[in-house]
Amino acid sequence: MSEAAVSVWQLRWRRLRRDWPALAGAGVLVALYLACRAAPWLEDWLGVSGVETDLLSRFEPADGQHWLGSDEAGRDELCRLLRGGQVSLSIGFMAALGSSLVGTVIGACAGYFRGKVDMVLMRFTDFVLALPGLPVLIILAAIDLTKLGFSQDFVRSGDAGYWRIVAIVTLLGWTTVARLVRAATLALAEREFVLAARAQGASAWRVLWVHVLPNAISPVIVATTLRMGGVLLTESALSFLGVGIQPPATSWGSMLTNAQELIATAPLLAIYPGALVLVSVIAINFFGDGLQSAFDPRSDPG
Amino acid sequence: MGRFLSFRLLGAAVVLLAKSFVIFALIGLMPGDPIDLMINANPETTPEQMAHLRAIYGVDQSIWLRYVHWLTDALGGDFGFSRIQHRPVLDIVIPALGNTLILTGVAFVISTVLAITLGTLAALRRGSWVDRTINLFAFAGISVPSFWLGLLFIYVFAVKLGWLPAGGMPRPEQGWRGMAAHLALPVATLVIVEVGGLTRYARSAMIEVLGQDFIRTARAKGLTNQRMLLRHALRNALIPVLTLIALQLGGLFSGAALTEAMFAWRGMGRLILEAILGNDYNLALVCLLFVTATILLANILADIAYTWLDPRISLGGRRK
Numbered sequence: 001m002s003e004a005a006v007s008v009w010q011l012r013w014r015r016l017r018r019d020w021p022a023l024a025g026a027g028v029l030v031a032l033y034l035a036c037r038a039a040p041w042l043e044d045w046l047g048v049s050g051v052e053t054d055l056l057s058r059f060e061p062a063d064g065q066h067w068l069g070s071d072e073a074g075r076d077e078l079c080r081l082l083r084g085g086q087v088s089l090s091i092g093f094m095a096a097l098g099s100s101l102v103g104t105v106i107g108a109c110a111g112y113f114r115g116k117v118d119m120v121l122m123r124f125t126d127f128v129l130a131l132p133g134l135p136v137l138i139i140l141a142a143i144d145l146t147k148l149g150f151s152q153d154f155v156r157s158g159d160a161g162y163w164r165i166v167a168i169v170t171l172l173g174w175t176t177v178a179r180l181v182r183a184a185t186l187a188l189a190e191r192e193f194v195l196a197a198r199a200q201g202a203s204a205w206r207v208l209w210v211h212v213l214p215n216a217i218s219p220v221i222v223a224t225t226l227r228m229g230g231v232l233l234t235e236s237a238l239s240f241l242g243v244g245i246q247p248p249a250t251s252w253g254s255m256l257t258n259a260q261e262l263i264a265t266a267p268l269l270a271i272y273p274g275a276l277v278l279v280s281v282i283a284i285n286f287f288g289d290g291l292q293s294a295f296d297p298r299s300d301p302g
Numbered sequence: 303m304g305r306f307l308s309f310r311l312l313g314a315a316v317v318l319l320a321k322s323f324v325i326f327a328l329i330g331l332m333p334g335d336p337i338d339l340m341i342n343a344n345p346e347t348t349p350e351q352m353a354h355l356r357a358i359y360g361v362d363q364s365i366w367l368r369y370v371h372w373l374t375d376a377l378g379g380d381f382g383f384s385r386i387q388h389r390p391v392l393d394i395v396i397p398a399l400g401n402t403l404i405l406t407g408v409a410f411v412i413s414t415v416l417a418i419t420l421g422t423l424a425a426l427r428r429g430s431w432v433d434r435t436i437n438l439f440a441f442a443g444i445s446v447p448s449f450w451l452g453l454l455f456i457y458v459f460a461v462k463l464g465w466l467p468a469g470g471m472p473r474p475e476q477g478w479r480g481m482a483a484h485l486a487l488p489v490a491t492l493v494i495v496e497v498g499g500l501t502r503y504a505r506s507a508m509i510e511v512l513g514q515d516f517i518r519t520a521r522a523k524g525l526t527n528q529r530m531l532l533r534h535a536l537r538n539a540l541i542p543v544l545t546l547i548a549l550q551l552g553g554l555f556s557g558a559a560l561t562e563a564m565f566a567w568r569g570m571g572r573l574i575l576e577a578i579l580g581n582d583y584n585l586a587l588v589c590l591l592f593v594t595a596t597i598l599l600a601n602i603l604a605d606i607a608y609t610w611l612d613p614r615i616s617l618g619g620r621r622k
Contacts, residue, residue, distance in 0.1 A: 127317060130601065132556045132593045135574045135586075136328070142578070143331040229445060236447045237560055241575065256450065260564075263457050270457075274450030281445035289441075 015294040022290020028283040032276070033089055039082035048076035051083065051248070071269055072258065080250055081272055087251040089280065091165055091235050096228035098170035100220055103177025108208050108216075110178070111185025122182070129175045137234065140168040141243035161246045165238065169231050177223050184216035218295040225288035229281040236277050252277050310605070314598040318591065325590050326369050329583055372587075382584035384577075391588045394573065399555070399592075401471070402569030405562070406554045408485060409492035414547055417497050421504025421543075422536065425512060436501065443498030452491045452564035459487060469565035488565040492558055496550075503546055508539040541611045548607045552600030556593040 016022060043049055053075060060070040071077050110121040141164065145155045154160050188194055189212065197207050232252075238244035239253025247254065252273040259270035375382065381391040424436040460468035466487055472480035511517065512535055520530045550557075559571030566572075570589060577586035 127320065130317065130552075130594065130597045131321070132574075132590060132597065134559055135556060135578060135590055135593070136325070138575065138578050139325075139328050139332060139586075143328065148331065233445075233447055237449060240447075240449055240560075241563075241579070243579075256447075259450070259453055263453055264461060267457050267461075270450075270453060274447055274453070277450070278442070278446050282441055285441050285445055 012294045016290055019290040019294065021286045022294075025283040025286030025288075025290065029280065029287065032085060032280055032283075036082045036085035036089060039079050039086065042082065043076070043079050046076070046079075048079055051075065051080075051250075069268070071255075072262065072266070077269065077272065080255065081252070081276060084250040084252045084255050084273065085276060085280075087162065087245060087249060088232060088235055088253065088277070091162065091169075091245075091251070092228045092231040092280075092284075094166045095169040095173065095231040095235075096224050098166060099173035099227055099231075100177045100224040102170060103174035103179075103223075104181050104213070104220060106174065107178035107181025107183075108185050108213065111182040112189060112204060112208055112212065114186075118182075121178075125175050125178050128172060131172065133172060134234075134237065137168055137172060137238060138241060138243055140171065141165070141238055161244075161249055165235055165244055169234055173227060173231070176227070177220055180219045180223060181213075181216055184219065185212050188212050188215055222288055222292045222295060225284060225291055229284035229288070232277055232281050232284070236274070307602075307606075310602045314595075314602060317598060318595055321594050322373070322587075322591050323369055325587060325594075326372065327365055329578075329586060330365055330368075332578075332581065376588075381588045384585040385582045386576075386580050386585070387582075391585050394585065395570075395588060395592065398568060398570045398573045401567060402555055402558065402562070402571065404481075405485065405488055405567055405569055406492065406558050409489045409496065409558075410550075410554065412489065413493045413496040413500060416493065417500035418504050418536075418540070418543065420497070420501045422508050422531070422539075424501070424505045425508035425539075426531075428509060433505075436505075440498035440501045443494045443496075444502075445498075446495065448491060448495045449560040449564050451494060452488070452561055455487045455491060456564070469567070471566075471568055484567075488558075488561050488567055491561050491564075495561075500543070500546065500550075504539065504543050507542045508535065511535050511539040514538075541608075544611060545604045545608050548604035549600055551603065552597035555596055 063069075069077050071080060106121055106125070110118040110125075145160065145164070146152060150160075185208075194207060194211050197211050202210075235244055235251060236253035236256065239251050240256045240259070242257055245251040245254045255273040256270065259274070262270040372382070383389065384391055384394055387394055420436050420440075424433045427433050456468045459466045466483055469487075470484065472484040476483075517530065517535060520534045525533075555570045556574060557571070558567075558569065559575055561567070562569045562572035563575050570593065574586065574589045574593070576582070577589060
């Protein structure tokens with residue numbers, strides 16, 4: 001294949017392929033995700049449960065059946081970790097994706113329409129950016145949804161707890177992407193190919209969708225990846241404080257709710273969930289960092 | 303400069319006003335208003351008494367009326383009473399501010415010095431094992447849940463080894479030793495969490511400066527490495543780092559919330575968490591507004607630091 005036929009994505013893949021920390025990060029994430037999906041299967045095989053409580057077998061040490069022992073309510077610790085991981089990782093993914101979608105729409109509108117639209121949207125971005133993050137998240141997580149007109153049944157359901165976390169983390173997390181997309185849109189809107197499209201009568205949506213966004217997407221991909229790590233940390237903090245994922249649902253954060261008491265009695269139970277958060281966030285950060293240098297034309301070509 | 307400052311301060315005041323309303327409204331949406339809590343405490347309250355109580359506390363009014371009422375009092379210097387502690391809000395906030403400043407101030411100084419040192423080292427030995435180790439350390443710091451790290455420290459140094467207290471405030475008669483012992487673990491937690499991002503930032507700023515022409519000139523002039531580093535490279539690399547540091551000043555009061563909660567340090571962050579989780583409306587509102595104000599001031603400070611450190615930038619338009 002001649003050099004000229006290599007697309008920009010092939011070049012990027014070549015650079016990424018040589019970046020072993022990034023590949024290791026991606027590998028760890030995929031492995032963790034698959035292991036979490038395999039939780040029900042593992043439960044059947046070992047004849048244990050990460051959900052059902054069994055007060056006769058609390059705090060059992062690790063053995064052939066309970067590979068990591070059992071927790072304070074007699075649930076199998078390993079299976080509970082895997083089930084919690086499903087929730088934590090999926091919240092991280094959904095909220096990072098949501099933040100990027102909101103940020104992209106707001107940033108693209110601000111950068112393309114400029115003038116008053118830009119001013120209003122950017123002041124709003126600054127406004128959200130200067131909110132004290134964690135306290136506001138706690139308030140949002142504690143808000144009584146029935147006061148906003150949601151039905152009692154929905155508020156009590158497990159789905160509400162999950163989507164509430166995704167929603168509030170999205171609500172405060174879109175600002176970085178909005179700024180990135182705005183800057184890229186501002187720069188691209190002056191380029192000849194965009195002017196040509198506009199001269200041919202393309203609508204604003206078409207110009208943005210076909211010409212601007214595909215050229216502005218690489219920093220957004222990097223920011224989304226790194227954001228996922230941030231969301232995992234936020235979720236664990238909120239659940240630790242008791243305003244995140246509520247029992248009977250489980251996440252790594254909610255498994256740490258009693259960590260302060262557990263550390264004296266069964267320290268390993270307090271260590272496992274946090275260690276998994278740490279490992280996943282490190283993996284995400286290494287992968288995101290690798291993506292960033294693979295997308296950066298100034299770094300060495302592959 | 304004076305015009306810029308007054309313009310920005312005015313802008314910050316407007317934003318603060320808007321935020322005070324948003325936070326006021328959000329807190330109003332939290333479950334359990336003060337009357338609910340009183341009714342829970344005394345199940346024999348009649349509906350008439352409930353209505354009477356609601357009228358006294360003004361909970362029956364619209365959100366706008368309540369906000370205007372609160373705002374006029376606050377502007378007159380009356381920030382109200384804490385529901386839980388039954389004391390004027392300011393009497394609670396001021397000691398907490400002092401405690402937080404001690405904790406975050408010490409952590410801030412240590413992490414800044416450490417980050418600049420590590421970042422410079424990594425940049426000078428780019429690609430070596432030193433660089434890679436520092437990078438791994440920085441990544442681990444960014445990626446660790448702060449409360450969990452604090453927990454590990456408590457387990458190792460307080461429960462297992464018994465070297466340091468697991469938390470709480472030092473008593474005055476313990477002197478500086480007591481203070482140091484109580485500060486050690488929370489400060490270590492904060493430093494590890496904060497230092498990672500700053501180190502990576504310092505490293506890339508340093509690498510950028512080291513690649514510039516004036517460094518080559520300095521080398522060509524035959525300056526020693528040390529002199530070149532201190533007089534030419536570090537000074538220029540510090541400009542972006544210091545602006546980031548100025549921005550981080552905004553988090554000095556609220557950024558340590560989880561760490562403070564973990565180590566039972568009676569600071570602002572812990573106070574905010576307690577106030578929110580305990581439905582202490584007045585206290586939460588005042589704390590949050592104070593914290594927001596410091597964030598806004600830190601942003602202005604960062605802009606000023608920018609122009610002060612780099613004369614090429616004017617206050618009119620910020621360089622990207």
